[in-house]
Amino acid sequence: MDRKEFLTTVGKGSIVVCTACFLASCGYDSGGNPAAPQAPQGVDFTLDLTQSANQSLKNVGGFLVKSGVIVARISSTDFSAVSAACTHEGFTLVYEQASARFHCNNHGSNFSSDGKVINGPAAQALTKYKTTLEGNNLRVFS
Ligand code: FES
Missing domain, CATH: 2.102.10.10 (Rieske [2Fe-2S] iron-sulphur domain)
Structure with missing residues (x-):
């Protein structure tokens, strides 16, 4: 693997990881679907x-x-x-x-x-x- 291939591979991986983190922090699951809201506990x-x-x-x-x-x-x-x-x-x-x-x-x-x-x-x-x-x-x- 040359330098260009290495950077391309690492870059694509970073985009996938960052997108998953972004979605999780915005209330979406890793598939990009809205996360189910939490039901009340201790009712x-x-x-x-x-x-x-x-x-x-x-x-x-x-x-x-x-x-x-x-x-x-x-x-x-x-x-x-x-x-x-x-x-x-x-x-x-x-x-x-x-x-x-x-x-x-x-x-x-x-x-x-x-x-x-x-x-x-x-x-x-x-x-x-x-x-x-x-x-x-x-x-x-x-
Ligand atoms: S069916 Fe979409 S919010 Fe209830």
């Missing part, structure tokens, strides 16, 4: 369903977003709580009762009520949280 909050801010959860199909978690009433007795940020590019999800799924209006990803991917472009499931209802108090926790 533990309680929603008083008698308060006006939580009234949407009184009706089946109602939902709200609190502390990075989307909470939906999926039946008269059941709730679902999952990370609110779409795992594709972080857009905040909505709950669609008619199809019983979480939907992203940004690029159309859909997730089941337990957070599994129904269709992309999102490829990673949402983080699911536990819920318990005691009286009018709905606890959401990891």
Whole structure:
């Protein structure tokens, strides 16, 4: 290998390494795709369903977003709580009762009520949280 070949090879390698570092520091994975946002950790909050801010959860199909978690009433007795940020590019999800799924209006990803991917472009499931209802108090926790 002569000097010119050596410098060309090293230069190409440096460009690949620098591009990977740049993408990682900007929230992209090494393939140039947006990195999935981090789901909230250590979640533990309680929603008083008698308060006006939580009234949407009184009706089946109602939902709200609190502390990075989307909470939906999926039946008269059941709730679902999952990370609110779409795992594709972080857009905040909505709950669609008619199809019983979480939907992203940004690029159309859909997730089941337990957070599994129904269709992309999102490829990673949402983080699911536990819920318990005691009286009018709905606890959401990891
Ligand atoms: S940000 Fe949700 S599908 Fe792209």
